[in-house]
Amino acid sequence: MYLKKNIATSESGFIFNPSSGDSYNVNPVAAEILQQLKQGTALAAIKENILKDYEVEPMRLEQDLEDFMNQLKEANLLEN
Amino acid sequence: MKKMLYESPSIQKLNGGMMNKFGTRTEYEPVKQIDGVAVQTMMAQYGSPLFVLSERTIRRNYQNAVRAFKTRYPKVQFAWSYKTNYLNAVCKIFHQEGSWAEVVSGFEYRKAIGNGVPGNKIIFNGPEKTNEELELAVNNGSLIHIDHFDELYQLIILSDQLNKKPRVAIRVNMDTGIYPMWDRFGFNYENGQAFSALSKIVASGKMELIGLHCHIGTFMLSTDAYATAVKKLGDLAWKCKTQLNTSIQYIDLGGGFPSANTLRGSFLPGTDNVPSVDEFAEAITNGLLQLGFGADELPLLILESGRVLIDDAGYLLASVIANKRLSDGRRATILDAGVNLLFTSFWYDHKISPAQDFTQHSEDMVLYGPLCMNIDVIRQSINLPILNRGDKVVVHKVGAYNMTQWMQFIQMRPNVILIDEQGQTHLVRAAENLQYVEQPERMPEHLKPIDL
């Protein structure tokens, strides 16, 4: 699963989808995940990285990631 | 290296017309302690959910209300409205402060007696009073507020049997410009019913007519309505004096002052549109002083305030059970306290604060309780930081009516603690257990054996 190529992400936590014109606000953990998705990092690796950097249980992260990816899909931000 | 603080990833679409979150942040500043006692500590010791009462706030509210009236009018008496919160510890605080008791059932009446309130300082209101209860009240010299003609005749008969003169008042209902009008209680002023009842009482010669009572509604936002009520009761008092030769010793204006909660659907938060006790006191005492009674015959003013004295002294602490996403994409957070404990969430948008730190990211969410029941919604829509499982929240201003109207549906009622003025916590009602709930049940013999 990849982020669509033309999605613009900014340091300050905004993303912009040029094909729909929609803008989004994300929190720091989400911004981190998006950054890695954009670089083409695989989900499993992203999970590892987050676990390494953040104070979070693997089970919890697993759930959250699934929820987040679903939201990205809903928002039409992922490459099919 | 120390790991960073984690928060569930969240993405929110920006739209042009969207309500901005700047400034609404105050709604969710963390509340980590109550009267100097840490929320986490209380929950660790007494469990979750947990009701917390602040003795300091109760006393401060009471003293403030007394000051507001006594500085404006010489004869004032408060009577604690038991139904608002009849935990004995709460009642005792009010009685220590000098408050009488206002009760609306035999159950509450006996509670007041049990709390050591002298019979002649108990006001007995309400539409249902059994013969046995009335007899008790008559013998104790309590103030019996008659609600309807049937009760009036019941008392006449009883006074014959007991050969005692009950001390009575009537409850009056009237148009004070408030909608809806509470005309189901008491005798109507406008159509002359009230005066007719007063005439009957005096004519019977069996009762001592000493007061007039009304309770025009609850959560009243208009001070004018009280001024109108004073005028109308004052008019009745004059007629009692001039036409019935009976001087009225007290005027009881009931309760009804609002707490600073926010009514559902109201535009402004309660803290901004609710008149203060001083404003009510001003309207009421001005009205009383203009009735035309001489300084020596001014009636005693009785108030039966409930929610305004206790609502903001009560907190409900709860924990997050789970987060989920609804079919329309909204976040839903499930708490371990629902409408079973928070009856008032049906009419208030209770303020709810997280009890721990969080980042500035927030989301609109629904807050559900733990009941397996669709109506179990604490807040239909609230902007809060993302709460993790196990996080704690503080629900504010829950002191009135919840600890009397709570229901025992699939869950048991939790501990209630009181923080005293020194910051010590006391258990004032222990969490219920299965044994307590089943204690009144009886099992028919033939249902005992079971073989599955």
Added chain:
Amino acid sequence: MEKSDNLTTIAVTGLNAIDSPGPGIAVIRALRDGLAKPLRIIGLSYETLEPGIYMHDVVDKTYQIPYPAAGSDALLRRLQYIHEKENLQLIIPNFDAELHNFIKLGPVLQTMGIATFLPTQEQFDVRDKINLFRFGQQQGLTVPKDKIINSIAELNSCEESLGFPLVVKGKFYDAIVAYTMEQAQKAFYKLSAKWGFPIIVQEFIDGTEINIAVLGDGKGNAVSIIPMRKLYITDKGKAWAGITLEDDKLIKVASDFVNATNWKGGCELEIMRTKKDELYIMEINPRFPAWIYLSAAAGQNQPAALAKMAMGEAVPVFTGYEVGKIFIRYSWDHITDIKEFHQVSGMGEL
């Protein structure tokens, strides 16, 4: 931030210069025209697409503020933050719905060194539609008769006292003209379901609508009165073009109102002139109208005069204005960048 003694910093709300515009941009334009000292204008906005936020020639910097429903406490905290950065001298709020909070905060803002020039809560309340008729009667102002009702049964008695047609109004918004009892009942149910009780039933007044922009000094004097008739309206009933009028009777109605209330600040009277030349006060908006720049163009710059009074300057009562001055509203597609939109949405300032 430059902070010379010479710089006057004024915060203004109502930057929504859209098809049904708020007055903010017009107020700022008048301030820039009418005040001699260099000005720094701080915009206060509720939504992220209020055009004024992005009009950097008009507004120097904008901060988002909490919606009125968040309460005065939330507003105060946000204003404290803004004040720390900007050292505000004056705030001119321009929305009906926010006034309650600003009036309430007036004394606190004053202690912070921020002036306001607003009606008192009592002044604000008497012109509320629920109270207007009673107030008008007491003060000898001509106001349409009305009845405040809470039940459908009370509607019947309105027929006798008001006759048909009559206007059924919701507590906050909406008005429906009813020609029969059946229509009135329908309107009653519709409006009570939407806005709750009470319902206001008002006598129907037919005539020509005239608007008057008024500035009161809070002591009973009208510092400025500019009457205007709309020449053309949009489909939402908003002025598209309007012209200043000369009529002593209109001036008198406005000065009587200011006199009766001691109105402090700007306001707009909506007047209906009947065929018999009676002048009814239909409604009173407790702030400047969106067309307020016309007052400056006609020679009585009301926003600038308000700013001066708020900051302690004595302002003499204006005499004379240009009659026949016309405003014609036009729209303009302002261009900005996604970065600015993100900045406002995410950071709450631009």
